[in-house]
Amino acid sequence: MKTILCYGDSLTWGYDARRLGRHAYEDRWPSVLQARLGGEALVIAEGLNGRTTIFDDYASGADRNGARTLPTLLSTHAPLDLVIIMLGTNDLKPGICGRAHGAKQGMERLVRMVRGHDYPFPQPAPKVLIVAPPPVCETENSDFASMFEGAVEESRKLAGYYRQVAETCGCRFFDAGQVARTDPTDGVHLDAVNTRAIGEGLVAGVRATLGL
Template sequence: MKTVLCYGDSLTWGYSAEGPARHAHEDRWPNVLQASLGQSVQVIAEGLNGRTTAFDDHLASSDRNGARVLPTLLVTHAPLDLVIIMLGSNDMKPFVCGRAVGAVQGMRRLVDIVRGTAYPLEQEPPEILLVAPPPLCETADPDFAAMFEGMIGESRMLASLYSDLADDTGCGFFDAGSVAPTTPLDGVHLDAKSTRAVGKALEPIVRMMLGL
């Protein structure tokens, strides 16, 4: 059986701006991917609201720094065949990073961690698929509008920068914004249709990378 780790933030956790609430189990993109791939693949969802690529954000009780938490999760779930990383939206917060170039450097650090971890049983490092989150959009929600003020343009740069990073590091790449727009309810998250679309769109790429 192949094992895939989906490492992300609230878009992977399944945050719904309606409510707010959490999307139904069957609507979250890692679970849609699991259903599409079938029982020959185990898809593990590791999503945390507010997670960044590699930056500290002390506004929650949980550790949101993706670079600090990732090594433990890689060993916890080993052996792994593929790690899918979709992060960067929270890096756009001005008080966290506020620059697309910072997010891409954070993603590069995550690639280095995946490839440099000492895995149990002398396992080889897994393949890596970098996923650019959909760009932010305008919203009338005052809290989210203030939290990501002025960052729509920076967020639109992520797909191009992540694509270049994938080419440079030999990773796979997918632009989630090509199939899933963010909802104007809060300008950041995905509605149920969009999160399902991400899972469906990833299926052929994952199959190819796993050799299925």
């Protein structure tokens, strides 16, 4: 059985903007991916609300810097066959980074960390699949509109930048914006239908990557 680590933020955790809670387990995209792969793979969901690629968020009560947390998780869940990374939306907050190019640099660093990690025993480094999150949309939620000021435009650049990173690093790439749309309730998160769509959309690429 193959082992897949899904490393992400609230879109991976399954935040539900309409209920201000969490989507049902079976609706979260890593769960959908697990179900569609059947007994051929174990899918581990490691999502944290507010997580960035490489940037600090001092307003949060947990460490949101993805570059600091990733090495621990790579060792915790080893051996791994595939790491799926979907991050970057939180990088676009003006108080964090505010630019898609910064998220691109962060994503490239995370990929290199997966490749060069000191794993607990000799093993090939897991393959990496980079996922560009769906672009942020306009919202009447004033808190989120302020928190993600400028992110509607910047988020549309992520897919192109991440494709470049995938080509440079020799990774597989998936644009979640091709199958899912963010919920205008807050402009950032996904409803149940759209988070499920990401899990469904990843199946073919994951199978191809792992030879399933």
